[in-house]
Amino acid sequence: MPPTALDAPDRPLKHSLYYFASDEGGASAADKRRLLFDSARFADRHGFCAVWAPERHFHAFGGLSPNPSVTAAALAALTSNVRIRSGSVVLPLHAVARVAEEWALVDVLSGGRVDLGLASGWFPNDFVLAPPGTYERRGELLFERLEALRRLWRGESFEAVNPLGDSVSLRTLPRPVQPELPVWITAAGNPDTFRRAGSLGVNVLTHLLGQSLDALAEKIAVYRQAWAEAGHPGRGEIALMLHAYVGEDDDAVRRTVRAPMLHYLASSAQLVGRYTASVPFFQQRCAVDTGALTAQDVDDALAFSFERYYQTSSLLGTVDDCLDRLDHMRAIGVDEIACLIDFGVPTDEVLAALPRLAELFELANVSEAELAAVA
Numbered sequence: 001m002p003p004t005a006l007d008a009p010d011r012p013l014k015h016s017l018y019y020f021a022s023d024e025g026g027a028s029a030a031d032k033r034r035l036l037f038d039s040a041r042f043a044d045r046h047g048f049c050a051v052w053a054p055e056r057h058f059h060a061f062g063g064l065s066p067n068p069s070v071t072a073a074a075l076a077a078l079t080s081n082v083r084i085r086s087g088s089v090v091l092p093l094h095a096v097a098r099v100a101e102e103w104a105l106v107d108v109l110s111g112g113r114v115d116l117g118l119a120s121g122w123f124p125n126d127f128v129l130a131p132p133g134t135y136e137r138r139g140e141l142l143f144e145r146l147e148a149l150r151r152l153w154r155g156e157s158f159e160a161v162n163p164l165g166d167s168v169s170l171r172t173l174p175r176p177v178q179p180e181l182p183v184w185i186t187a188a189g190n191p192d193t194f195r196r197a198g199s200l201g202v203n204v205l206t207h208l209l210g211q212s213l214d215a216l217a218e219k220i221a222v223y224r225q226a227w228a229e230a231g232h233p234g235r236g237e238i239a240l241m242l243h244a245y246v247g248e249d250d251d252a253v254r255r256t257v258r259a260p261m262l263h264y265l266a267s268s269a270q271l272v273g274r275y276t277a278s279v280p281f282f283q284q285r286c287a288v289d290t291g292a293l294t295a296q297d298v299d300d301a302l303a304f305s306f307e308r309y310y311q312t313s314s315l316l317g318t319v320d321d322c323l324d325r326l327d328h329m330r331a332i333g334v335d336e337i338a339c340l341i342d343f344g345v346p347t348d349e350v351l352a353a354l355p356r357l358a359e360l361f362e363l364a365n366v367s368e369a370e371l372a373a374v375a
């Protein structure tokens with residue numbers, strides 16, 4: 001029988017901050033910077049395990065992070081405790097040696113707190129940054145370059161030919177603090193990605209855009225079985241990215257997040273509609289070809305998607321509502337919630353809600369024994 005979440009029912013549920021760098025909501029550059037820096041400082045002081053910096057190019061989700069190593073370097077200088085993660089480097093777009101050097105520097109600046117989240121990428125326009133043919137091979141390139149990246153991180157040399165025709169043997173610099181590179185693979189729809197990550201002994205970052213919790217539970221079981229069969233120690237970690245805004249009153253939370261979430265869902269549907277087999281937010285109500293829909297169809301689908309997402313696939317709501325969702329997520333094998341906070345809610349309101357988000361995880365990690373003692 002494959003290992004499941006029930007093998008460790010009382011483990012703490014970790015929590016981190018994830019920055020999607022959305023341009024939705026029209027926030028100023030100063031507000032975006034303040035949200036990024038002030039929330040990272042809060043996370044560092046209040047028990048969050050990590051902050052995640054994304055890689056985004058050429059569209060509304062580009063925001064402040066076209067290169068996550070730059071964002072990560074700034075976050076490393078501001079913090080002392082949280083892990084500094086990419087969420088994620090699109091590895092097929094980049095020279096492996098350059099990724100190794102940039103993130104080794106962040107590892108030095110942070111005192112050895114780097115985790116590297118890696119992704120294959122999916123949006124065709126991003127691949128104008130890479131040689132022709134990269135897009136078609138992006139899945140395999142991710143894992144090929146992962147192995148090369150691990151070797152460079154350990155200090156192994158690589159062979160190359162410079163522009164003068166000289167064969168050279170090179171090592172990347174600076175040398176990182178951590179001798180081994182902690183890795184997360186971004187995965188969602190494809191169980192084979194979960195299986196491969198488990199076999200390689202790397203962690204997984206995932207989300208609920210286009211997959212249900214039941215479907216995710218099956219993929220986590222596949223991951224844990226592959227991990228065990230490969231003989232790796234431990235069980236690996238699954239981080240689940242969720243939109244997060246916790247308030248004192250459910251109606252007030254809905255009023256605060258509804259417009260930003262509808263903008264987010266609409267932009268996402270337009271962005272992915274041409275390039276994926278299904279549009280996650282419309283999959284239960286309408287066809288992929290959103291161009292065939294009337295304006296009312298689109299509004300109805302967005303409203304339906306918002307309600308479904310709000311109730312089942314987010315940390316939007318009150319502490320009590322979100323506690324129930326966290327119990328379910330822990331039960332299926334999730335180890336960490338990556339709380340996406342920059343999706344268009346005004347900066348002051350996001351920052352004001354962070355103490356309630358921290359309180360949520362404090363309560364989620366109170367054991368039954370501790371509750372009984374209090375009672």
